[in-house]
Amino acid sequence: MPTAHVAILRGRSTVTRRRALPTTAATLTALATLTLTACGGGGDGTSDDIKGVDTAGGSPSVSASASQASGVQRPEIKLPTEFQLTFDRWTSSDGVEQAILNDTKEQLRAGYAAIIADEPDGGDALAFYDTKPGLSQDRQWIKTYTSKDLTVFGTLPAYDARTVLLGDNKTRAVVTYCTDESKAYTRNRKTKEVQGNPTGTDPKVFYSVTLAKNADGVWQNVSTGAKRGGC
Numbered sequence: 001m002p003t004a005h006v007a008i009l010r011g012r013s014t015v016t017r018r019r020a021l022p023t024t025a026a027t028l029t030a031l032a033t034l035t036l037t038a039c040g041g042g043g044d045g046t047s048d049d050i051k052g053v054d055t056a057g058g059s060p061s062v063s064a065s066a067s068q069a070s071g072v073q074r075p076e077i078k079l080p081t082e083f084q085l086t087f088d089r090w091t092s093s094d095g096v097e098q099a100i101l102n103d104t105k106e107q108l109r110a111g112y113a114a115i116i117a118d119e120p121d122g123g124d125a126l127a128f129y130d131t132k133p134g135l136s137q138d139r140q141w142i143k144t145y146t147s148k149d150l151t152v153f154g155t156l157p158a159y160d161a162r163t164v165l166l167g168d169n170k171t172r173a174v175v176t177y178c179t180d181e182s183k184a185y186t187r188n189r190k191t192k193e194v195q196g197n198p199t200g201t202d203p204k205v206f207y208s209v210t211l212a213k214n215a216d217g218v219w220q221n222v223s224t225g226a227k228r229g230g231c
Contacts, residue, residue, distance in 0.1 A: 010111070010141065010179075010207070010226060072216045075125040077109045083152065085112060088159040090177075096170070097163040103129060103219035104175045104209055108158065111138055118189075120146040131212060134221035149190050155183040160231075171213040172222075178231035179205050206230025 079085060087105055092098045107129035114123045120143045127135055145151065161177040182203040185196045197203060206229075210222040 010108075010205075010224060072218055074106060074218075075110070075128050077106060077113050077125050079109060079113060080116065082154075083112065083116070084155040085109060086155070086157045087161075088157060090158070090161045092163060096165070099217075100163050100165075100173050100175060100211060100219045101161055104161070104177075104211065104221070105158075107134075107209075107221045111142065112152075114138075114142050115145050115151055118146055118151075129218070129220055131214075131220045131222050134223060137223060138221075145186075149188055150186045151189055152184055152186050154185045156181065173211045173213075173219065175209045175211065177207050177209075179207065180231075181205065202229035204229065204231040 085108070090101050090105060092101060107126070110123070110125035110129050114121075114126050117123060120139065122130070122135060122139050122142055126138055130138055157180050158177050159180075161175060164174050166172040166174065180203055181197060185194050187194050206227045208225045210224075211219045212222050213219050
């Protein structure tokens with residue numbers, strides 16, 4: 001497998017391109033709590049961007065929560081079997097927290113589905129799970145792939161998700177989780193060239209996602225932050 005560097009990190013760290021919302025004291029407290037309890041370890045890292053896969057080879061997997069809480073019909077999201085986006089320890093005994101985790105998971109799947117379908121604007125499913133600022137960020141990120149005819153394949157585990165509700169009205173939240181890019185790769189759609197992270201790059205990435213609950217009860221992505229080596 002070639003080792004030339006290719007960015008497969010989603011989100012934004014202190015050096016990457018996603019626009020963050022103004023940071024409130026409540027958000028800082030939540031992030032501090034989640035950072036201590038979510039993914040162990042640490043380390044400095046740079047951040048790029050991730051999501052995606054080629055549709056060739058294999059039948060699609062369908063979202064298990066296409067129609068879930070709050071009575072709103074969620075979009076059906078399909079991913080090919082050659083891209084395994086898995087979710088370990090994405091559960092909570094609290095119903096509100098579980099709803100937040102479910103929508104966070106579906107937003108992530110929707111972003112990958114947009115890259116798979118070569119949709120630089122993100123498609124309808126991503127628009128469903130994103131606020132306007134979140135969709136603007138995701139479109140920039142998706143275009144880093146579609147503009148280069150890149151997709152991704154392999155296995156990407158997302159694990160150790162944690163949730164903190166913000167404010168008295170509980171309509172905002174922060175979710176953190178980790179991913180392991182060890183077996184995730186990019187592939188050029190035309191040349192079929194495959195690339196992965198270079199030797200020595202930490203494959204584990206820590207994410208923090210800010211969400212807001214809309215009038216229909218859907219928890220939508222507002223912004224995503226990431227730090228390589230943060231898990």
